[in-house]
Every structure is written in structure tokens, then in C-alpha cells.
Amino acid sequence: MDILRFITAGSVDDGKSTLIGRLLYDSKSIFQDQMEAIERAGQVNGQINLALLTDGLKAEREQGITIDVAYKYFSTPKRKFIIADAPGHVQYTRNMVTGASNSDLAIILIDARKGVIEQTYRHSYIVSLLRLPYVVVCVNKMDLVDFSEEVFLNIKQQYLEFAKDLDLKSIHFLPISALNGDNVVDTSPSMPWWKGKSLLHFLEEIEIHTEEESPAPRFPVQNVIRPQTTEYHDYRGYAGQIRSGHFTVGDSITVLPSGLTSKIKAIDSFDGPLTTAYAPMSITIRLEDEIDVSRGDMLVVTGKEPKISQDLEAYICWMDQKVLTPGSKYLLRQTTNAVKASIRSLEFRVETSTHEKKEQTSLGLNEIGKVTIRTAKPVAYDPYSKIRGTGSFILVDEGTNQTVAAGMLL
The missing domain is CATH 2.40.30.10 (Translation factors)
Incomplete structure (x- = not known):
């Protein structure tokens, strides 16, 4: 199964942590002792406070806000997920940038009662700046506006109006109630007008394009391996992680920034030799020529230089x-x-x-x-x-x- 990394963002009290808690709870991705702990911590409006599954810091629980970026992991039979719950306060912008930098998709929450606000603009701009290919706008707390389709459509139009100035490639909209679970894991009978998928169903099926598909092979050298043992007397390999594209034995290679050239003699991995390796695999590349290559250099396929x-x-x-x-x-x-x-x-x-x-x-x-x-x-x-x-x-x-x-x- 592949892994989808996504970040949740929104204003304070828009329900980010509750949404993630609902995904974990309804997908049965939490342990029994965790469940018992949050049950003992108390309820909100007669329901389990699912936000406590992500707001792990004592200060967060006391203030009812998210401060640090909380990472959570869960999986379904179709896909694995890594969630970054980013803080909504403007003074934690750096935390959101950190969380979004490794994400494939952003979920931006909007309170159905408030509509698009200043923090929505700020979070959307950061998502655009960090080039996240997909944005899912979840209009939350639909239960507090009587599950009104008109309210949802007005917020959708309002968001699309300002998003025209941003470089967002793909925007999807979903009406949800994180507290009650409407349209989170299962579609909601309370919104018969909604003909789309639930949030989890959407996340399971969306196709993520990774940098392994990039036509530009990039291999930053992390370490030079010279065992100098009897078994590997002349072994010289360059270890690291492929950042994009793929490398094949026989490829002509240019070392940057020096500009020296050679060809790939062999590709070694933990599981043995390979003919071709793709991003984001960690491998060791051996070259036909003994040239000066050290940590910080980058191996690229000749003719596809950065x-x-x-x-x-x-x-x-x-x-x-x-x-x-x-x-x-x-x-x-x-x-x-x-x-x-x-x-x-x-x-x-x-x-x-x-x-x-x-x-x-x-x-x-x-x-x-x-x-x-x-x-x-x-x-x-x-x-x-x-x-x-x-x-x-x-x-x-x-x-x-x-x-x-x-x-x-x-």
C-alpha cells in the first residue's frame, strides 16, 4: 500500500483535532487504553472529546488549542495515512510550514457559521506557496447550520472567488460535521443533497503523483562507502536517497557541481543488487570511474542537469x-x-x-x-x-x- 501524507489547517476551534480524532476513531485506529483515557478526560456536548487524541501537550489541553504539529498514523485496507495537525494561530505559521513541507494534500477547515475568514486566506496561501497539489476544503459544523446546502454552496463560491489568485491545482469541497461524524468516514443521511464521497473514501481513492515520476533523476550523495576489507577490497560506493526520477545501470552520470562524468556500474540496496532504482529508495551507486565524489555532491543523468x-x-x-x-x-x-x-x-x-x-x-x-x-x-x-x-x-x-x-x- 502507498502512503498519503496530508495536513489539516484552519482557524482556532474550526475542529481540526476533532476531525482527525473522528478519522482515527471511526477507522478503529486507536488502542483501547487511549480510548479509556479520553473517556475519563470528559465529554463535549455529551460526546467523547476526540480532539484529545491529537492535542497531546498539556498546554494544548488546558487552552483547547493546537500548538505543536501533531503527527498521527492510521491505515485502512486501501491505504496508509500520515496526518499532520497544524496549529491555526498566526504566531505558529512556522509550524504549519514545517508540517506542510512533506505533505501531498491539505485539508482546510472552514466553520460553516463563520465562512471564509482571514486565517483561511493565510493557510491557503501557504499551501499554494508550498505547492501542495491537492486541497480539500471541508466545511465543518454543518450540524450547527441545519445541514443547509445553501450555506455550503455560498462558502464554496466565496472560497473559489479568492482562490483564483492562487496557484492551487485541484480544489475539492466537502460538507462535514466532525463532531457527529457526518461525511467523515461514511456519507451522512442528514445531507441527502450531497451526492459526493465521504472524506475518508475520497482520501483512499485520490491518486497522488510522487516525485519518483519526475523525468529529472536526482541523487544527493549522503556518504561515501569504502569498507576496505578483504572481501570488499576495491569497493567504492555512494550512498543516499533518490530525490526524484530513477537511475539504471549503464546510465551516463554527471557529478555536480564539479561536472565530472562517468557511468553507473552497479546499484546496491539492502535487499541486494538492482538494475533500476526509483525515488524515494535509499541505495548505493557504484561508478565505472574512480572520480572525486563526496557528501553534498549530486549525481544526475547527463543531459538532465538542474x-x-x-x-x-x-x-x-x-x-x-x-x-x-x-x-x-x-x-x-x-x-x-x-x-x-x-x-x-x-x-x-x-x-x-x-x-x-x-x-x-x-x-x-x-x-x-x-x-x-x-x-x-x-x-x-x-x-x-x-x-x-x-x-x-x-x-x-x-x-x-x-x-x-x-x-x-x-
């Missing part, structure tokens, strides 16, 4: 209390590569709730902006919009070793 440059343009989400100012120096980590870099300029800050671009001299915590970066040596990369695995990076403060920003290369 961009190589020391001058980069990117969108970044700032994650540090100390503001970003042009001229600041950091360590840029991209794939297995680490290179010193400086921020040359801050082009603008994005107002995520309105999508406006505002000129600014600094970038504060949880703010998103476009920057230009100069690196100490050339970096091989693809635009994030094409290959997320080689187009994403983080900035690290070398003095504190703290991650201060997450970025998407243009």
Missing part, C-alpha cells in the same frame, strides 16, 4: 525571534549539502492574509518574504515548483545551531 548557481532567489518563512536583515550570514542546508551563505537583499514581505507584497527592510518571526541569497560555492538545485526535494532548504545560525528559516528556491 540549475547551478551561487546567486539564488527564494521565498522563506522566518522562524527566529531575531529578525532577518540583509547582509546576515547563515549556513544553507539543501539536500545533503551545506554551504555558507549571506542574504543579499529582501525583495518584499508577503501579507499572507491578503497576498499583498510589501517593501520591508527586515523579516520577523513567522513572516514570509522573497530574498536573494549569495552562496560561497555553486549549488545544484531545481525550482521548488518542479522538484520539492532539491528545491527546498533551511538556513541555520552557525552561532546557535538553530534553524532560522525554511525556504523554497525559485
Whole structure:
């Protein structure tokens, strides 16, 4: 079975944690002791408080909100799922960016009583920026508006109106009640006008396109393997994880950024030798020639090279209390590569709730902006919009070793 990674986002009290709890509960993916624990914790409106299945931090339970990104795992006979429950507060934007960066799909919740609000705009913009291919807009708490089809259609039209300015490839809408389970796992008799699938049925059947289907093979080298034993006296392999595409024995290879070339002699895996390997497999590649290859280099198929440059343009989400100012120096980590870099300029800050671009001299915590970066040596990369695995990076403060920003290369 394949794995679908998705993130839930929405404003405070839109029911994100309750929705995930309902998916876990109705799909029978929780243990008996977990069930007994939340039953002892109390009920909400006469029903089990399913939000407690994800709000694991004591502070979250006390405040009734999600602070950290809570990851949950469950499966059905058709598919495995990894859920990231992202916080809704604007001050936790960085947490949502972190959770969405590895997701295939986003579920955005809207309270049927409130409709599209500022946080809906902000979350949708972040989903668009991170190039998630699918968005499912769940209009929650339909039980509180008498399961009105008119309310649902009005919110749908309102969302589509502002989404025209975003690069969202596929948008689907669902009317649900997470608390009661309407249209979550099973379709609801309370909404006979709804002819679509339930949320779980939709998630089970949606086709996810992964980067293994990319025509551009990318293999960042993580480690050089030299056993130097009697059995493997001359063995030299390059270990790592394929980020996109596939590699086959006999392929002509270019090593970046050096530009050295060779051919694939063999592909080794934990289960033995392979003829062809695909993303996201972890393998060891052996080349026909003994050339200089080290950690941080990238192996690509000759003729399908990525961009190589020391001058980069990117969108970044700032994650540090100390503001970003042009001229600041950091360590840029991209794939297995680490290179010193400086921020040359801050082009603008994005107002995520309105999508406006505002000129600014600094970038504060949880703010998103476009920057230009100069690196100490050339970096091989693809635009994030094409290959997320080689187009994403983080900035690290070398003095504190703290991650201060997450970025998407243009």
C-alpha cells in the first residue's frame, strides 16, 4: 500500500483535532487504553472529546488549542495515512510550514457559521506557496447550520472567488460535521443533497503523483562507502536517497557541481543488487570511474542537469525571534549539502492574509518574504515548483545551531 501524507489547517476551534480524532476513531485506529483515557478526560456536548487524541501537550489541553504539529498514523485496507495537525494561530505559521513541507494534500477547515475568514486566506496561501497539489476544503459544523446546502454552496463560491489568485491545482469541497461524524468516514443521511464521497473514501481513492515520476533523476550523495576489507577490497560506493526520477545501470552520470562524468556500474540496496532504482529508495551507486565524489555532491543523468548557481532567489518563512536583515550570514542546508551563505537583499514581505507584497527592510518571526541569497560555492538545485526535494532548504545560525528559516528556491 502507498502512503498519503496530508495536513489539516484552519482557524482556532474550526475542529481540526476533532476531525482527525473522528478519522482515527471511526477507522478503529486507536488502542483501547487511549480510548479509556479520553473517556475519563470528559465529554463535549455529551460526546467523547476526540480532539484529545491529537492535542497531546498539556498546554494544548488546558487552552483547547493546537500548538505543536501533531503527527498521527492510521491505515485502512486501501491505504496508509500520515496526518499532520497544524496549529491555526498566526504566531505558529512556522509550524504549519514545517508540517506542510512533506505533505501531498491539505485539508482546510472552514466553520460553516463563520465562512471564509482571514486565517483561511493565510493557510491557503501557504499551501499554494508550498505547492501542495491537492486541497480539500471541508466545511465543518454543518450540524450547527441545519445541514443547509445553501450555506455550503455560498462558502464554496466565496472560497473559489479568492482562490483564483492562487496557484492551487485541484480544489475539492466537502460538507462535514466532525463532531457527529457526518461525511467523515461514511456519507451522512442528514445531507441527502450531497451526492459526493465521504472524506475518508475520497482520501483512499485520490491518486497522488510522487516525485519518483519526475523525468529529472536526482541523487544527493549522503556518504561515501569504502569498507576496505578483504572481501570488499576495491569497493567504492555512494550512498543516499533518490530525490526524484530513477537511475539504471549503464546510465551516463554527471557529478555536480564539479561536472565530472562517468557511468553507473552497479546499484546496491539492502535487499541486494538492482538494475533500476526509483525515488524515494535509499541505495548505493557504484561508478565505472574512480572520480572525486563526496557528501553534498549530486549525481544526475547527463543531459538532465538542474540549475547551478551561487546567486539564488527564494521565498522563506522566518522562524527566529531575531529578525532577518540583509547582509546576515547563515549556513544553507539543501539536500545533503551545506554551504555558507549571506542574504543579499529582501525583495518584499508577503501579507499572507491578503497576498499583498510589501517593501520591508527586515523579516520577523513567522513572516514570509522573497530574498536573494549569495552562496560561497555553486549549488545544484531545481525550482521548488518542479522538484520539492532539491528545491527546498533551511538556513541555520552557525552561532546557535538553530534553524532560522525554511525556504523554497525559485
